[in-house]
Amino acid sequence: MCGPGDVAAYALLPGHVQRPKMIAETMEEARKVADNREFVTYTGTYSEIPVTATSTGIGGPSASIALEELANLGAKTFIRVGTTGSLQEGIEIGDIVIATAAIRSEGTSQCYVPTEYPAVADLTLTTALQRAAEEAKGRYHVGIICSYDAYYAETEDRLRAWSQAGALSIDCESASIFVAASLRRLRAGSIMVVDGNLVKGTKKGEFAAGKQEGELNPRVRAAVRKEIKIALEAIRLLERRRTE
Numbered sequence: 001m002c003g004p005g006d007v008a009a010y011a012l013l014p015g016h017v018q019r020p021k022m023i024a025e026t027m028e029e030a031r032k033v034a035d036n037r038e039f040v041t042y043t044g045t046y047s048e049i050p051v052t053a054t055s056t057g058i059g060g061p062s063a064s065i066a067l068e069e070l071a072n073l074g075a076k077t078f079i080r081v082g083t084t085g086s087l088q089e090g091i092e093i094g095d096i097v098i099a100t101a102a103i104r105s106e107g108t109s110q111c112y113v114p115t116e117y118p119a120v121a122d123l124t125l126t127t128a129l130q131r132a133a134e135e136a137k138g139r140y141h142v143g144i145i146c147s148y149d150a151y152y153a154e155t156e157d158r159l160r161a162w163s164q165a166g167a168l169s170i171d172c173e174s175a176s177i178f179v180a181a182s183l184r185r186l187r188a189g190s191i192m193v194v195d196g197n198l199v200k201g202t203k204k205g206e207f208a209a210g211k212q213e214g215e216l217n218p219r220v221r222a223a224v225r226k227e228i229k230i231a232l233e234a235i236r237l238l239e240r241r242r243t244e
Helices: 019-026 061-071 108-112 123-136 154-162 174-183 218-243
Strands: 010-013 028-036 039-046 049-053 077-086 096-105 140-148 169-171 187-197
Touching: 010 061, 010 218, 019 028, 019 039, 019 218, 039 061, 039 174, 039 218, 049 061, 049 218, 061 077, 061 108, 061 174, 077 123, 077 218, 096 123, 096 174, 096 218, 108 154, 108 174, 123 140, 123 154, 123 187, 140 174, 169 187, 174 187, 187 218
Parallel strands: 010 049, 010 077, 077 187, 096 140, 140 169
Antiparallel strands: 028 039, 039 049, 077 169, 096 187
16 A cells, blocks of 8 residues: 555556556656555656656546545646547547547546536646647647446447547546546646547457457557656656746
């Protein structure tokens, strides 16, 4: 379990339990501070800035638990670093999506506050992510996404409606993270790698014998490393602004 002094003010929230270790490899002086259920936590430094990385598992319930417990230990800025399924034909596997807000089609945020309350990313943090993505080069997209609970309950009509409304992609966690952070007066953002294109029929996390799809796709794996670097660079930009 994490205790006092184990958690930094800046926290990255990947979903996959193996990703905090990957993030730790990008930092200096990183150490594992906790490993319990889906929550694996490393804390280190990036450009001399303390940063914590905690896996959240899949879905809003565990993501909100991670945020709440990290906040209780002093974390104030949260960046979801994950994967997402594209809802637009022009957003390809391996592209990066930076969410400005999320459609609340999941259940966790409903437990916090009525649906009329928006799930919006912090503007300053989102601007820093966009600037870092621009400097990193490569394809990225900025806009509204959709958060939804059930991988296997998506229907063509529902996907078409979200796509026609302009939602860039779909995940499970961003809306819950945005709402929980906003209510606690904390900052939250979300950067994700596209690992499937639902409007083209490639489902998120879909695998077939002999094929490297989902997070096994080399483009996706390379983009995940890039999004981690972008998130860390965004933190560096925020910290430089804070201390100027």
